[in-house]
Amino acid sequence: MSNLEAEINSKEKLFLEEISTLKNINDLNTIKDVYLKKYMRVLYSNLKTVKDLEEKKNLGKIINDFKKLLELKISETEDRFSLKTTSSEYDFTIRKDSIKLGSGHPLIKLYKKIEEILISMGFSVVQGPEVELDKYNFEMLNMPSHHPARDMQDTFYITAPNVLLRSHTSSVQIRTMLEKSPPIQIISPGTVYRVDDIDPQHTPMFYQVEGLMVAEGISFANLKAVLITLLKEVFGESIEVRFRPTYYPYTEPSAAIDMSCTECGKRGCRTCGYSGWITVLGSGMVHPNVLEGVGYDSSKYSGFAFGLGLNRLALIYYGLGEIRKLYENDISLWDQI
Ligand SMILES: [Zn+2]
Structure with a gap:
């Protein structure tokens, strides 16, 4: 070598x-x-x-x-060292699409908005069971068996006549009042069930947000103040709100609450049935029978309750037209909302 x-x-x-x-x-x-x-x-x-x-x-x-x-x-x-930029194996100039993080469902987004407004007014959130006893869903809400008002809410029974799928979240209000003394200021959001055929405006399962305020000296003026504030915060200052007498077994007096149609500005369109108004809430002063039923002195305490159908409100809020669009999971639609 x-x-x-x-x-x-x-x-x-x-x-x-x-x-x-x-x-x-x-x-x-x-x-x-x-x-x-x-x-x-x-x-x-x-x-x-x-x-x-x-x-x-x-x-x-x-x-x-x-x-x-x-x-x-x-x-x-x-x-x-991944430094060889001329290698055909690697191309460091390729742009990678940004990852979509997703977002909340429109129903949840609208609910959160409503929840935030009501919490800011002093309400707290209470949940309850979806499978409920007749006692809490009907009887203690001034609807004893054979009361004709039960027909207003066609009910799914698990084991008739006592166990059912709740037809409204008012049952949570009864449970809360049985546990606590006034003052009470709660909202009870959640899923409710009613026998209904699916059509553009109805589904057998939907979402409600109900509210209850009971204390000394609560009047209809408090009810109006809370609900007008809620609707204007959600839909804007320019909407008009009107209260219409109606009947619910658990409130007296009872009021349906209409809002001027956001679609047509009261000129009349398909959304509002050409009336210019849309019914968005049910409300009223808690019936003395309900207060007495949970052990409250109705001569001392008074209160108001309200309930809104979140799905129906979402149709108006997002201008969707049909309730089933909320369940079709059309991502391109969600991206626009
Ligand atoms: Zn309209």
Whole structure:
């Protein structure tokens, strides 16, 4: 073995050791400079001085093999550091679509808005069971068995006549009043069930938000103040609100609450049945029978209650037209909302 060949062998060992313990890109550039440029230049100039043709040929092959080894190892190392931007394996210029994070369902978004407004007015949120006893769903709400008002809410029974799917979240109000003394100021949101065919305006399962406020000296003026504020905060200051006498067994007096149609501005359209008004809430002063039934002194305490159908309100709020659109999970529609 010639001196040069021995020197190349020891350089190769050194090179392999250096490149395998490489820490960063700057070191790689230094290695490229030292071995591929400077050292190869030295080797080629040494090769020129070799007189023996056979030896020259042999050394030339050794130098070329060494150069190939250098290039291969450097290229592999560049890949290892993901720096080789010319490699066909990687294209660092490709733009990646941003990840869609998703968002809340429109019903939830509207509910959260309503919840936030009512909480700001001092209401707290109470939940209750969806499978309910007749006692809490009807009887204690001034609807004893065979009361004709029960027909207003066609009910799903789990085991008739006592266990049912709640037809409204008023049952939560009864449970709360049985547990606590006045003052009470709660909302009870949740799923309710009524026997109904699915059509553009109805589904057998829907969402309600009901509210109850009971204390000394609560009057219809408090009811009006809370509900007008709620509707104007949700739909804007420009809407008009009117209270219409109606009948519910658990309130006396009772009022249906209409809002001027947001679709047509009271000119009349399909949404409002060409009347200019949309009924959005049921409300009233809690019936003395209900207060007495939970052990409250109705001569001392009074209160108001209200209930809104969240699905129906969402149709108006988002201008959806049909209730089933809330359940079709059309992502392109949700993106617009
Ligand atoms: Zn209208």
